[in-house]
Amino acid sequence: MGLHDLLSRQPESYVKKKEYSFHKTLGEGSFGVVRSALWKAAEPPINVAVKVISKKILKGHDEIVKDEMDVLRGLDQPHVVKFLDWFESKDKYYLVFEEATGGELFERILAKGRFTENDACQTIRAVLSAIQYLHHHNIVHRDIKPENILYRTKEEDANVVLVDFGIAAHLKDESEILTTVCGSFGYAAPEILAKKGHGKAVDMWSLGVITYTMLCGYTPFRSDDPATLAAETQRGKIEFHDRYWKNISAEAKDFVKSCLTVDPKKRITADEGIDHPWFTSHTAAPSSHDISAGLRENYRKRWKSAIAAVRASTKFKTFAALNASSSGNPSADVDGEQQQGQQGASQGKAASPFGGRRSPTDSHSSSVSNMDVFHAHSSSSSSEAPTPQHNDATQARAHDDEDADADADDDVWHETSQEGEGHTSSSSGIDKLKRGLEEVHLKSPPPSSSS
Structure with a gap:
């Protein structure tokens, strides 16, 4: 079969592929890879x-x-990643974004050496401006967390950009209620965990968790047990331990409390947040005070392990939802959803490394299970995290994309039955992953230090 016949089988937009020279893999997972090009x-x-x-x-x-493409089209804001182009082959989609090469939020803070409350204030305001912009366009991100906040370049004054709109939702109107259980445990709002329906307010809760963690170095809700962590989140009781918070301004604490308000109707909005005194009129405690000490103490040896665990876990995210949708079982409870995700993972059925996707049944009564990621991401302490199970396979797939032959698209995404590529012959892989994830919880500071 000639090259013309091979190309003729491809979708019309596939001709765009020749416009790109593909380079290294930036990220990987079961739905695909992110490639530099x-x-x-x-x-x-x-x-x-x-x-x-x-x-x-x-x-x-x-x-x-x-x-996801519908959400991203037309967005133009300095702190929102730019969606530039897309094309498809007969068995892949290619979504093209601006490249953000400056590193992830907390990794950059740790590398910087000194990070003050004023620095935190400027960074959080930039992220908040992105959230405000999205909310003005009736878009809810739903997965705001440090890994999804990147610096555009490695320059000292580089902007932060919000990325990964895989589970973002475009509301039909202000009154629409979303019901999908989604997000990342530790950052997901109480109303998501309680399956009460949610909207824009969930993004402000997530921003509150990030702000709290940035200012002291540990997350506000820290239980090692997923059920207990969910209960803590829904209670919403936060403490400002004196050891880590004594040099933090009252305005910063008030902003955190305004974001971490359990009742979404009483939670601060993005518009209200932009006008909060922390951003408009506060005089921080001595700007020379290095607040990164808390991050260094609690994250230096744990943060990368926690991130690795999250990335390993993302392969469990959405596939259970697709199975539930296909099987006509949209009413699984949370425990059932968790089991379903774990079973899917043990069978090599995995989800996106780019964040869980919005369910095709999002407007219905929660047919999605992203609860697996809730097990995974409690931003915690660990000496060691599990290793993603399919790196070699994904790297091999990535190399296939460098081949100009259209036949490469036929074989790259084969379903594998090999152990170590997302398919295990027993539950041992899942048990190992769960044990590793249970070890990545940030240690709680001594209760005696609270104020």
């Missing part, structure tokens, strides 16, 4: 990040990718 057709040519998503693993739910 040079967009040669741009004037001038620019480096971009290309999210490559397997259609085979989507199992016909192409609307998941299309929903």
Whole structure:
């Protein structure tokens, strides 16, 4: 079969692929990879990040990718990642974004050496401006966490950008209530965990968790047990331990409390947040005070392990939801959803490394299970985290993309039955992952230090 015949089988937009020179893999997982690439057709040519998503693993739910593109189209704000282009092959989607090369939020803070409350204030305000912009466009991000806040470049004065709109929702109107159980445990709002329906307010809760953690170095809710952590989150009791908070301003604490208000109707909005005194009129405690000490104490040896665990766990995110949707079982309870996600993982059925996707049944009564990621992300302490199980396979798949032959698209996303690629012959892989994840909880500071 000639090259012309091979290309003729591809979708029309596939011709765009020749505009890109693909380079190293930036991220990886079961739905695909994120590749660095040079967009040669741009004037001038620019480096971009290309999210490559397997259609085979989507199992016909192409609307998941299309929903993400619909959310991203037309967005233009300095702190929101720019969606530049897309194309598809017969078995993959390629989503093209600006490349953010400056590193993840907390990693950058740790590398910086000194980080003051004023620095935190400026950083949080930038993220808040992105949230405000999204909310003005009726978009709820739903997965705001440190890993999804990147610096655009490595320059000292680089902007932060909010990325990963995989489970973002575009509300039809202000009154729409979302019901999907989604997000990342430790950052998900109480109303998501309680399955009461949610809206824009969930993003402000997540920002409150990030702000709290940035200012003291540990998360506000820290139980090692997922059920207990969910209960703590829904109670919403937060403490400002004197050892870590004595040099933090009253305005900063008030902003945190305003975000971490359990009742979403009473929680501060993005518009109200921008006008909060912490951003407009506060005089921080001595700006020379280095608040990164808390992060260093609690995260230096644990943060990367926690992030590795989260990334390993993302392969459990959405596939259970797709199975539930396909099997006509939209009413599984939380425990059932957790089990379903774990079973899916043990069978090599995994979810996106780019964040869980919005369910095609989002407007219905919670047919999605992203609860697996809730097990995974409690931002915690660990001496060691589990290793993602399919790195070699994904790297091999990535190399296939460097081949200009259209046949590469036929074989790259084969379903594997090999142990170590997301498929295990027993539950041992899941048990190991769960044990590792249980070890990545940040230690709680001594209760005696509270004020």
